[in-house]
Amino acid sequence: MNDVGRQPHLTTLAEVFREFQYPTPPLGSYDSGFPDEYAFEDWLYRMETLAEDERALAAGEHVSGPAADTYRHRVTGAHRTFAGRVLTNTAQSRDLLGNPLLQIHHGPGMTCVLNPATAACQLRGTSDDPLVTPDIEDCRPNCRCLVRTDRDIAHVEQQVTELEETVSDPLAPPIRHARDKHELARLQAILDAHHEGRKPTR
DSSP: OOOGGGOTTOOSHHHHHHTOOOSSOOSEEEOTTOOOHHHHHHHHHHHHHHHHHHHHHHTTOOEESTTHHHHHHHHHHHHHHHTTEEEOSHHHHHHHHTOGGGOEEEETTEEEEOOTTTOOSOOBSOTTOTTOBOOGGGOOTTOTTEEEEHHHHHHHHHHHHHHHHHHTOTTSOHHHHHHHHHHHHHHHHHHHHHHHHHSOOO
16 A cells, blocks of 8 residues: 655645545545645545554554553554544644644654653654654654554564674675674564563463
């Protein structure tokens, strides 16, 4: 499925809507007179992402990290709150997009459950702005907003596979070898922590 939230060339409602073909109804719907295309695009992307998150949780997806409980609460809460919601005006869309339940942002190999008060990254916007977003590229490993889903872990596993190949290269420059070996150890620790948390406790 195309990631419409990352395709700025999609500028009309018709183009945005055509990018999504749902096997089941999405969490949100829209009124044909919706006036703010950018807000609608953002809303539609958030709803599609949350629908995917909710399906994954319902299917037993494991989530690890300091914000794991908050992630589960927001995903299930957003599903209950916004299922079938119809947007009719710009002000309503901005209010809804600022709802804390919708502050889940996915990046490569990680997910941010944003709390502006505790986020370690450089925020895009001020902490009191309801539409503030995290700088995913500036994600810090010690951030209390961080979680990793099984889908994130699949990305990390791919990174580990690639690094294992470079680390095993005897012709790699020493500096690069040391850097990649350090990164490999960091990623392996992420995998170990995620899978350890999956084990049932007695």
